Amino acid sequence: MKEVKIALFGCGNIGTGVYKLIRNNCIKIMDAEGVSIVIKKILVRDLSKKRYADIDESLFTNKIEDILLDKEIDIVAEFIGGESPAKEYILKALNHKKTVVTANKEVIAKHFEALQEAARQNEVGLYYEASVGGGMPIIRAIHQSLQANRIQSVMGIINGTTNYILSKMAEEGREFEDVLSEAKELGYAEPDPTADIEGYDARYKLSILATLCFNKRVQINNILCEGITKITSVDIQYARELGYGVKLLAIAKDTQNSIEVRVHPTFIPINHPLYAVRDAFNAVYIKGDSVGELMFYGRGAGDMPTGSAIVSDIITASTNKHHYVKLVATPDEEIFEDNWLTEYYIRLSVFDKPGVLSKIAGIFAKYNVSITSVLQKARGDVTAPLIFVTHEAHEKAVLSAINEIKKCEYVNSVENLIRVEK
Ligand code: HSE
DSSP states (O other), rough: EEEEEEEEEESSSSHHHHHHIIITTTTHHHHHHHHEEEEEEESOTTSSSOOTTOOOOGGGSOOOHHHHHHTTTEEEEOOSSSSHHHHHHHHHHTTTTEEEEOOOHHHHHHHHHHHHHHHHHHHHOOOGGGTTTTSSSOHIIEEEEEEEEEEEEEEEEEOHHHHHHHHHHHHHHOOHHHHHHHHTTTSOOOSSSSHHHTSSSHHHHHHHHHHHHTOOOOOGGSSSSOOOOTTOOHHHHHHHTTTTTEEEEEEEEEEEOOOOEEEEEEEEEETSSGGGOTTTTEEEEEEEEEEEEEEEEEEOHHHHHHHHHHHHHHHHHHSSSSSOOOOOOOOOGGGSSOOOEEEEEEEEEEOOOTTTTHHHHHHHHTTOOOEEEEOOOOOOSSSSEEEEEESEEEEHHHHHHHHHHHTTTTTTEEEEEEEEOO
């Protein structure tokens, strides 16, 4: 039996989950794979902090050198999270010829090339299955099971916190702030939920997915990013009336001539497979030219689901004869399309007077934006909600029309614009 010694960087929820999985659940699997994984050291910041009682205290160290200079340690698993010092620690580990397994989507998304290059030069591996979709096995599926495909598009619900909030809003008719406060109290949302609710977390994950799916480096600044903070229960009700649900979608499309990458709240039809993904679950829906449509579904966070992906990487890294290093092309900036073609839901508040509807329709027509449906729900107040759904139209044309509509004296406000995906 081959013995592989590893170290952990960090020992919070995920680190403890990984420890438990390696010590308890994986014995049989390791037997079958012919490998015994031994945790030799655990790097923590504060040695005095109380940890999971079963962990032998002699494993803890607060000096990274104890791990870097230990020639017996082949693999380091990182779950410190955030950009710094995690990035520096991962690079140091690679440069000390240790294979790295990480769940860190921010570091992988921002520093993909530098980390791959360090792994290649040191002839070690870099594994990051847990960085997207937690326990959902998506990364290795893309580069080891879908090689026969040109992947045309990937659409995902890859942030559990926002999916939980939007599901609660839809199912209980509640407002964003109310559900967010409850989610924080219950520990479903972070005390500072900015990265989740503003879409940054989903953007990191989409950068990784699109880079792997298209074999072209997609940087986070190539991705349009809008969060869910402006979604109201009113929009969700109109969505339902029109036959849609609202999800925070991460969307990437590659036509070979152009790449379109965006994270934003999206109307999706109730018969779309992603519509049924509720609560904090994640799902990724891929279209490949040979396989057709595929969907992966599972828990995108939590100590055990994330631990499941990390331990799978550790076992794969321990048994692989050669580590797989992904080389991707750096495309010209011009390839990134920002004038995509899609449908739009637009909710206005207008002064309830004769001729207003036809004036607004005239502005859409001026910009070549064609309307599919209109809902007007006047209640005898001074203002009335007016809802449009467009046919496919170019982003820039719709934004120009909205800009002109905003300035009209008969328009009280543009309340929301949400893109539609089918
Ligand atoms: N904060 C993330 C989410 C989990 O809500 O999905 C870790 O990626």
